[in-house]
Amino acid sequence: MTVGDPPKGDIDEDRLAEAYNRALKLEKSGDFDAAADAYREVLALDPVDRGGAAVRLASMGRGAVPERAPEAYVETLFDQHAEVFDNVLVEQLGYAVPVQLRHQLADLGLGPFGRVLDLGCGTGLTGGELRPRAEFLVGVDVSERMVELADEREVYDELYVDEALRFLHAGEEGERWDLIVATDVMPYLGDLEPLIAAMAARLDAGGLIGFSTETLEEEVFAGRDFTVGRFQRFAHREAYLLRRLSGAGLETVLMEPITVRHEQGLPIAGHLVIARKG
Numbered sequence: 001m002t003v004g005d006p007p008k009g010d011i012d013e014d015r016l017a018e019a020y021n022r023a024l025k026l027e028k029s030g031d032f033d034a035a036a037d038a039y040r041e042v043l044a045l046d047p048v049d050r051g052g053a054a055v056r057l058a059s060m061g062r063g064a065v066p067e068r069a070p071e072a073y074v075e076t077l078f079d080q081h082a083e084v085f086d087n088v089l090v091e092q093l094g095y096a097v098p099v100q101l102r103h104q105l106a107d108l109g110l111g112p113f114g115r116v117l118d119l120g121c122g123t124g125l126t127g128g129e130l131r132p133r134a135e136f137l138v139g140v141d142v143s144e145r146m147v148e149l150a151d152e153r154e155v156y157d158e159l160y161v162d163e164a165l166r167f168l169h170a171g172e173e174g175e176r177w178d179l180i181v182a183t184d185v186m187p188y189l190g191d192l193e194p195l196i197a198a199m200a201a202r203l204d205a206g207g208l209i210g211f212s213t214e215t216l217e218e219e220v221f222a223g224r225d226f227t228v229g230r231f232q233r234f235a236h237r238e239a240y241l242l243r244r245l246s247g248a249g250l251e252t253v254l255m256e257p258i259t260v261r262h263e264q265g266l267p268i269a270g271h272l273v274i275a276r277k278g
Contacts, residue, residue: 036062078143
């Protein structure tokens, strides 16, 4: 979301636009205290938080780290950037997690797969990499515009507009998957326990999950399992990931340190994770 593109809704949009743009400018100038006051004003005007004010407060150290990014924020963010998503993410930011995931699955001798679920499918970057090794491929994303663009890629057998955890919980009784992937989903979640547990519950015995995360230097976490970094995405400690996987009855097959992307010329560290249900 950029200055001049305030979140929309049944609210006083003029006041919201003024407060949101003022907050962004103050944050950019380094006046975090004044920016925090403006973001709190944004939250008061737009409680569902389409602008991600709660996440921005956390990233500046002026608010509690939330359990996850607001769903309305994630939906708005990706709807607004859908048209330029592939170009910005891949060409400008060097995002290559879908390719890295495909290579790691092949190197480990995993697959081909029968039923594959791509959570947070976006425009279909990961689906395109997995299609040759998936008999039946389903994509899910909270952004309707992203799903429309994924449909144009013509790699999925089925596509749904939904939030990842809600989709897993709403699945038909007995519905199982051989592989569930979630690339670039975890950076918009803090507490990963609900999603990892739901993914594990929907796997067949021996089924796999694959996902990417971002991380930071250990001291930045200040004893927490996850936090919000300077670019308003969640970072997770490796020990936390291992604990959540084990708690869901999953065996860690791979936890590979990777560069997830570049942001303002800086490499963003993270992990590529593959885990198996016993």
